[in-house]
Amino acid sequence: MTLTAEGREKLAAIFPPERLFFDLADRLSCSYDASFGDYLPEAVAQPQSAEEISRTLFLANEIRLPVCPRGAATSLSGGPLPVKGGLVLDLSQMRSRLEIDRENMLAIVSPGVITADIQREAAAAGLFYPPDPSSAHVSTIGGNLLENSGGPRGLKYGTTKEYVIGMEAVAPTGEIFRTGGRTVKNVTGYDLTRLLAGSEGTLAVVTEATLRLIPQPAARRTLLASFDRLHDSGRAITGILGAGILPAAMELMDNACIRAVEAYEACGLPAEAAAVVIIEVDGHPRAVEDEIHRCAELCREAGAGMARVAADDNERDAIWRARKMISPAITRMGPTKISEDATVPRSRIPEMMERLVAIREKYRLNLVVFGHAGDGNLHPNIITDKRNGEEMRRAEDAVGEIFQAALELGGTLSGEHGIGLMKAPYMEKELGTAGLAMMRKIKDAWDPHNILNPGKIFPEPGQTRIRLTG
Amino acid sequence: MKAPAPDDPTGFTNPAAALFRDAHEGANRCIQCGYCLPVCPTYGSMGRETQSPRGRINLVKAAAEKRIDIAGDMARPLDLCLGCRACETACPVGVPYGEIFEAARNATAAATPGTPGPGHRLETLLLRHLFPHPARLRATGNLVWLAQVLGLRRLAFRTGLPEKLFPALAALGKVAPETDSPRRRPTPGSVFPARGKRRARVAFFQGCVMDALMHRINRLSIELLREAGCEVVIPVGQTCCGALHSHRGMRAEAIALARRNMAAFETTGADVFVSNAGGCGARLHETDHLFAGDPDREPRARRFARKWRDLSSVLDELGPLPLRRECTETVTYQDSCHLRHVQNVSDPPRRLLRAVAGDRYREMRGAADCCASGGIYNLLHFDESMKILDPKMHAARDSGATVIVTTNPGCHLQMRLGIDRAGLGDRVRAVHLAEILAECVWDNDHLRG
Structure with a gap:
């Protein structure tokens, strides 16, 4: 217990009672996210200003209170979990500002604003905010920034960090500071904006962000291709990218995934195919028309049994519907879903797919694969039941082997979900001792008492493998 | 977990065991993705995870596992749920929230015998002594008239209702529709x-x-x-x-x-x-x-x-109805949550309204969002209910509609209350779908005759 009665009183001097909770029910409600584990915080506060957060962090340093920022808690890596107890800073209600600056093509937003609301407001002004994590209608922009969220459009448009050009933030020691600005070009000093994007809430609490918007693409076309051999789907993807076409999305589903979707809701996918690929191109109508048919040709050349271009919006929606059904379809197969996002250079996708098949067989697990194949960001998902301890241990071993495979193929532990808790033990394998130590030096310098979101990114001493069970 | 005794189906002797039996499997299906948050009316109005479907499901799970206390920790957040079940429609994995919610309410009732919460007397009066008895309830039709004559406050006093319910009863009493002979x-x-x-x-x-x-x-x-x-x-x-x-x-x-x-x-x-x-x-x-x-x-x-x-x-299926009069008003539709989310009926009322109003039918912003009538929720939690109702009336005003159509008596009364609170009483009326359809099928004389 780090929070004493005196500490509670000091928090009560910062927050009014309707925004500060000590009740068990309220604390339990901030003990989880969409990943694993429950960690009960000692208090929950809902700040409304940078000043309140600043005072909280000054206090936290004084009384050594762990503080964990939290958005909508849709994290798949444990980002907001209060693993060391302490205070959860629930930023979901800090959402007063959502301004579109049409002239400068910018959005200025509070951290608790829902990502999809930014997309909607931008579209209303004829502009486009591309990052589209599948939880965009729930997740907050603050969470997206700190986790550097991606989504299918990452291939062409990049992830959240490509769109944030300025921030107001509170340092772990309580100082309020600004990074970047309102200009697309800005080389004044260290790029702290980029440092904070993806810092998983360990270096600062973001209190406002300036986002870059781009013009809406005028047209888009979509195709669905099926392959009898997994390897051919990989060749089609590299073939299209090699031909100088940069699609807005290239999504892949393996056979286990196709069958899960078809069993859940018939979407017209070929149940026998080893893989299907969805490709979407966007841009000028004439370029799009040309490119989508060229993509279909390249798929056929790589061995696609079928490559069908959607004739209209209805057909396009039907194709994307199949993609959206993946998540519900596979979670119906078991109550626990371990969703990974190990990413490899795209030329290694076929090999990675083969390694995943081997892992599935070795550990006798229900493992399905889908993902953003164009950028090498695959989502191997293990469907299991966390109440089955024996199977969970096999799942732990399999996850470890997935990480190992990605690293051996020149890839990375996480393409878009973040390191959080589960992947922390593998950090040194990817970064090396010196690489990890450089990161730790930053953390130590910014947060000398380790009060901001402790227990994330960096492995605990002696921690070398993941643990999913208690 | 021990199964409850066979002679204890409602779980009065062991509420946590009954809760585990009735709700744990369903609650365990939640993957905590949070897709239910944006559609939950009380998460929207109160802004706390505790008052969201994901939060409530987690509390029920914890109570069933005896990690928290049913009466002390779980009861209040579940009591503040409207039970609209919009979360079920939003849920990608089919968590049966309705079952979890009812199991939690049963457990609360079992865990708190003899300790009536706020509004308990009103609840008992209505649910045990009034609604199940058609004869008494019919007599109430006249009693409502009586209440209007004598004043609700005196009636409330005589029935021993707590003081805090007066504003809610008065507000709803004021907007109760005229009863037919x-x-x-x-x-x-x-x-x-x-x-x-x-x-x-x-x-x-x-x-x-x-x-x-x-x-x-x-x-x-x-x-x-x-x-x-x-x-x-x-x-x-x-x-x-x-x-x-x-x-x-x-x-x-x-x-x-x-x-x-x-x-x-x-x-x-x-x-x-x-x-x-x-x-x-x-x-x-x-x-x-x-x-x-x-x-x-x-x-x-x-x-x-x-x-x-x-x-x-x-x-909708057997139609079209023989329309003899044109609807000249601007019409909008407020979904009934249980019609939309439990019975999966949302298009038929709209098609029927478009048939009578043509392009004078306007879809209201957030028409599918709960109006916070919630059965008797608006009586038991008047202030919380109004926090959800009042913004809805802004959307109704913006739609330009002069008729708000409903398909449930609770929503109907709540819309009348909302119209009154928004000061729109001279321009806007709330009707049941059957009323506006009837106006277009027969002339007014037939309705009166």
């Missing part, structure tokens, strides 16, 4: 022949509050069904649907009411059973859930449950 109430046992060719034989559900206070809407619904080619039977012995009892943790009472309704409707030989109240229809549509695990009664309850249809889908 009792002479015109459809009588149980009547059979109304179809007009023109008979296309179906339907049994009509009168409801409790609908029958006592809004029986004019029942009469118009029956006339519309006849116009669409239905022979309409009014089963004898029917009673309250028990929805509010289920929501308030009175499982035994809900089961008793369901058995009376099953007996009343099964003997009619009707092809379908029709309800014109979204909330009642939803309860009847899920009657089998009350008998889950009972090998004798569950199959029969399932057959009964599958026969239920909402008035709007029957009229």
Whole structure:
């Protein structure tokens, strides 16, 4: 217990009672996210200003209170979990500002604003905010920034960090500071904006962000291709990218995934195919028309049994519907879903797919694969039941082997979900001792008492493998 | 976890075990993705995870696992849930929130015997002594008039209701619609022949509050069904649907009411059973859930449950209605949550309204979001309810509609209250779907005559 009665009183001097909770029910409600584990915080506060957060962090340093920022808690890596107890800073209600600056093509937003609301407001002004994590209608922009969220459009448009050009933030020691600005070009000093994007809430609490918007693409076309051999789907993807076409999305589903979707809701996918690929191109109508048919040709050349271009919006929606059904379809197969996002250079996708098949067989697990194949960001998902301890241990071993495979193929532990808790033990394998130590030096310098979101990114001493069970 | 004793089906001796049995498997299906948060009306108005579906499901799970206390920790957040079930429609993995919610309410009732919470007396008065008794409830039709004459405050005082309920009762009493003459109430046992060719034989559900206070809407619904080619039977012995009892943790009472309704409707030989109240229809549509695990009664309850249809889908399917008058007002529709999320009926009322209003039908922003009537939620949690209702009235005003159409008595009253609070009483009216359709099928003289 780090929070004493005196500490509670000091928090009560910062927050009014309707925004500060000590009740068990309220604390339990901030003990989880969409990943694993429950960690009960000692208090929950809902700040409304940078000043309140600043005072909280000054206090936290004084009384050594762990503080964990939290958005909508849709994290798949444990980002907001209060693993060391302490205070959860629930930023979901800090959402007063959502301004579109049409002239400068910018959005200025509070951290608790829902990502999809930014997309909607931008579209209303004829502009486009591309990052589209599948939880965009729930997740907050603050969470997206700190986790550097991606989504299918990452291939062409990049992830959240490509769109944030300025921030107001509170340092772990309580100082309020600004990074970047309102200009697309800005080389004044260290790029702290980029440092904070993806810092998983360990270096600062973001209190406002300036986002870059781009013009809406005028047209888009979509195709669905099926392959009898997994390897051919990989060749089609590299073939299209090699031909100088940069699609807005290239999504892949393996056979286990196709069958899960078809069993859940018939979407017209070929149940026998080893893989299907969805490709979407966007841009000028004439370029799009040309490119989508060229993509279909390249798929056929790589061995696609079928490559069908959607004739209209209805057909396009039907194709994307199949993609959206993946998540519900596979979670119906078991109550626990371990969703990974190990990413490899795209030329290694076929090999990675083969390694995943081997892992599935070795550990006798229900493992399905889908993902953003164009950028090498695959989502191997293990469907299991966390109440089955024996199977969970096999799942732990399999996850470890997935990480190992990605690293051996020149890839990375996480393409878009973040390191959080589960992947922390593998950090040194990817970064090396010196690489990890450089990161730790930053953390130590910014947060000398380790009060901001402790227990994330960096492995605990002696921690070398993941643990999913208690 | 020990199973509850067979003679303790409602879990009064071991509420946590009963909660585990009834809700744990369902709650465990939640993957905590949070997709339910944006559609939850109380998460929107209160802004706390504790008041969201994901939060509540997690609390029920923790209570079933005995990690938290049912009465001390779980009860209050569950009590503040409207039970609109919009979260079920949003859930990608099919968590049965309705079942979890009712199990939690049962557990709360069992864990807190003799410690009435706020509004408990009102709840007892309405749910135990009024709604299940058609004769008493009909007398209440006159009592409402009496209350208006004598003043609600005195009535409330005489019935021993707590002071804090006065504003809620007064507000709702003020906007209660005028009741029709009792002479015109459809009588149980009547059979109304179809007009023109008979296309179906339907049994009509009168409801409790609908029958006592809004029986004019029942009469118009029956006339519309006849116009669409239905022979309409009014089963004898029917009673309250028990929805509010289920929501308030009175499982035994809900089961008793369901058995009376099953007996009343099964003997009619009707092809379908029709309800014109979204909330009642939803309860009847899920009657089998009350008998889950009972090998004798569950199959029969399932057959009964599958026969239920909402008035709007029957009229939509058998239509078009013979329209004799043009609707000249601008019309919008407020979804009934239980019609939309439990019965999956959202297009038929809109199609019927477009048929009468054409392009004067306007979709209101957030029409699918709960109005926070929530059965008697607006009486028990008046302030919380108004925090959700008032923004909805801004959307209603922005739609430009002069008629707000509903398909459930609770929503109907709540819309009348919202119109009054927004100061729109001189321009905007709230009606049941049957009323506006009837206005376009017959001239006003027919409605009065």
